[in-house]
Amino acid sequence: MEIFLEIIKITIPGLIVFVTAYFILKTTLKKELENRRVEVVLQNQKLITPIRLQAYERIVLFLERISPNNVIMRLTTPNMTVSQLHKEMLITIRTEFEHNLSQQIYLSIDAWEQVKIAKEKTIQLLNFCVSELDPNDDAFKYSQLVFEKLIENPKSPLQEAIDYLKEEIKILY
Secondary structure, eight states, rough: HHHHHHHHHHHHHHHHHHHHHHHHHHHHHHHHHHHHHHHHHHHHHHHHEEEHHHHHHHHHHHHTSHHHHHHHHHHTTTTOOHHHHHHHHHHHHHHHHHHTTTGGGSSSSHHHHHHHHHHHHHHHHHHHHHHOTTTSBBHHHHHHHHHHHHHHSSSSSHHHHHHHHHHHHHOOO
């Protein structure tokens, strides 16, 4: 029995030291792992933040470029018909959109949805205006009708999307 007590006297303090050391090491390693995770996240944010801001800039530029005012000014040529201008405008808008598709990775889901809605509403406006005219009329009439419809709406879908993006940037940064 004395031998058993001697073994217990030696074993119990050893176990206490072992368990204490185990939990201290476990806690220390856990904290160190968490610190490394935080450091990696901060480094990633330093890299991603400028890219995200650039994506927002590019999308605002895209929205400005597909504005009917800007597209009409860029594409209209003398002797162009309504159908020709309409076709060129749709091609330009879709090409611009495809060119900027990859930017959706850096935008929030809601922001990207606003961009898509603005693009679609712009195309709907152009389609509505073309349906009101003879396809062989002068493109000037089409331009005029598009400008009239834009003036009727105090805030265009494109401007709403731009404002949404600006607000989101303010919140994020």
